[in-house]
Amino acid sequence: MIKIAVIGAGPAGMMAAITAAKAGAKVTVFERNDIAGKKLLLTGNGKCNFTNVDIHADYYSFQEDSFADDILNELTYRDVCDVFMEMGVLSVERKGGLYPFTGQAKTVVNALVRAMERLGVTLLTGSCVNSITKQNNCFMVHTDKENTEFDRVILACGGKAAPKTGSDGFGYRLARGFGHTVSRTYPALVQLIADNPNLKNVAGVRCYANASAWINGEKVVSDYGELQLTEYGLSGIPVFHLSRYLSKAVEEKENCIVKVDFVPQIRSDALEGYVLEQQKVLSGCSFKAFLEGMVHDKLADYFLKIKKQESAFLSSEEDARKLICLLKEMKAWEFVITGHKGFENAQVTKGGVLLDEIDENMQSKLTQGLYFAGEMVDVDAECGGYNLHWAWASGKKAGEEAAK
Ligand SMILES: Cc1cc2nc3c(=O)[nH]c(=O)nc-3n(C[C@H](O)[C@H](O)[C@H](O)COP(=O)(O)OP(=O)(O)OC[C@H]3O[C@@H](n4cnc5c(N)ncnc54)[C@H](O)[C@@H]3O)c2cc1C
Numbered sequence: 001m002i003k004i005a006v007i008g009a010g011p012a013g014m015m016a017a018i019t020a021a022k023a024g025a026k027v028t029v030f031e032r033n034d035i036a037g038k039k040l041l042l043t044g045n046g047k048c049n050f051t052n053v054d055i056h057a058d059y060y061s062f063q064e065d066s067f068a069d070d071i072l073n074e075l076t077y078r079d080v081c082d083v084f085m086e087m088g089v090l091s092v093e094r095k096g097g098l099y100p101f102t103g104q105a106k107t108v109v110n111a112l113v114r115a116m117e118r119l120g121v122t123l124l125t126g127s128c129v130n131s132i133t134k135q136n137n138c139f140m141v142h143t144d145k146e147n148t149e150f151d152r153v154i155l156a157c158g159g160k161a162a163p164k165t166g167s168d169g170f171g172y173r174l175a176r177g178f179g180h181t182v183s184r185t186y187p188a189l190v191q192l193i194a195d196n197p198n199l200k201n202v203a204g205v206r207c208y209a210n211a212s213a214w215i216n217g218e219k220v221v222s223d224y225g226e227l228q229l230t231e232y233g234l235s236g237i238p239v240f241h242l243s244r245y246l247s248k249a250v251e252e253k254e255n256c257i258v259k260v261d262f263v264p265q266i267r268s269d270a271l272e273g274y275v276l277e278q279q280k281v282l283s284g285c286s287f288k289a290f291l292e293g294m295v296h297d298k299l300a301d302y303f304l305k306i307k308k309q310e311s312a313f314l315s316s317e318e319d320a321r322k323l324i325c326l327l328k329e330m331k332a333w334e335f336v337i338t339g340h341k342g343f344e345n346a347q348v349t350k351g352g353v354l355l356d357e358i359d360e361n362m363q364s365k366l367t368q369g370l371y372f373a374g375e376m377v378d379v380d381a382e383c384g385g386y387n388l389h390w391a392w393a394s395g396k397k398a399g400e401e402a403a404k
Helices: 013-020 040-046 069-074 076-084 107-118 170-177 235-251 268-282 287-290 297-305 317-332 386-402
Strands: 003-007 026-029 091-094 097-100 122-125 129-135 138-145 147-150 154-157 186-188 193-196 208-214 218-231 233-236 256-261 335-341 349-350 369-372
Touching: 003 013, 003 138, 003 147, 003 335, 003 386, 013 026, 013 107, 013 154, 013 386, 026 147, 040 107, 069 297, 069 386, 076 091, 076 097, 076 386, 107 122, 129 170, 138 154, 138 317, 147 317, 147 349, 154 170, 154 386, 186 235, 208 235, 233 335, 235 256, 235 335, 235 349, 268 317, 287 297, 287 317, 297 349, 369 386
Parallel strands: 003 026, 003 154, 026 122, 154 369
Antiparallel strands: 091 097, 129 138, 138 147, 186 349, 193 233, 193 335, 208 218, 208 256, 218 233, 256 335
16 A cells, blocks of 8 residues: 655645545645644635636646646536535535635535545644655655655645745745755735825725736736725735735836726726716715715825815816816826735745646656645635635645555
């Protein structure tokens, strides 16, 4: 019977362990935390957005022409739901994202742990793997407590994001021990810090907006969704999306700007016509009342104050033109980005073990019998269940192949 060590009981490691055990291997999972799936418990605001109906390479960053695309497509979102269904977990779809029907991430974690138990997987919690060595055809896995021999090893230690959950980048050291190269890592899906003294006036605003990222004058990406303004800068799903491009750029001292359209419901070319038309209907109303139905009141108050139009009324076409100017500014507020909120606050890691050095079976090209799974490798994705889909897909592949 092939003896496999899985390092890390995150989603990738647990999926690898379950798959390998189903294929007949004797599997031991080492987890430094006292529980399995500590990060998984936090996902999707505790609801666990575990995959998406639209799995496609466009939502991911990985080296072009790499095998990652094939691995992602080998496991469809329906397969993921079926795997959980087999474990007794029902799923529900919301805006394309799949969640456990219970709305509780712990349902997923408990199901994975019970599946491992049923399949005879040994889960060693509180067991940090300090190093791994290979002699002849055997791997020796060293923890503070013991040294154990295995035929194959699957590294599923996660990246560096949210280090309090156990993945603090130590896994990269284990990979480097076998000669692997780790590309520079950056926090992704993270809040952005902006240099704007006016933010304190609008901190706390949560509203739907369109945000676009500009690097050295070029628009690189944009996203629409619920954005949050904070004392330090910008947060929310569209900002997380932009951070996948900006955290690297800002660290490399590129010129980074986020432009926010706080009135995305009305196109720029339709704005003038809309206000002039409404002026006829709402003639005589205050600017504040006019804006009330269009933008968050804190934003309206702030813009009216800086434009000294707090007590302005919409009585003439000239007034309407002033309002149009103000709305145009609200449609293109620029924030100079000076930093990000670091790995402590990030959801994923950009960068990791180079795919070049791994084959299409998630096996190391440098050391036979060594496999990788999950966020450790140089693959990251947008919000929406895509990162967990990679964890399941790569974990399944590594587990299947390691057990052969
Ligand atoms: C707040 C938050 C919310 C998120 N929400 C979502 C979401 O809704 N949908 C989504 O798709 N993605 C989400 N993500 C991202 C997703 O959680 C990760 O991409 C995913 O957990 C990566 O899985 P993994 O198994 O590769 O690594 P991890 O989940 O990081 O697991 C790695 C495990 O390895 C252990 N480990 C590390 N080194 C050692 C060692 N030397 N010895 C023993 N054990 C070790 C760690 O303790 C850890 O338990 C979220 C992330 C965060 C932080």
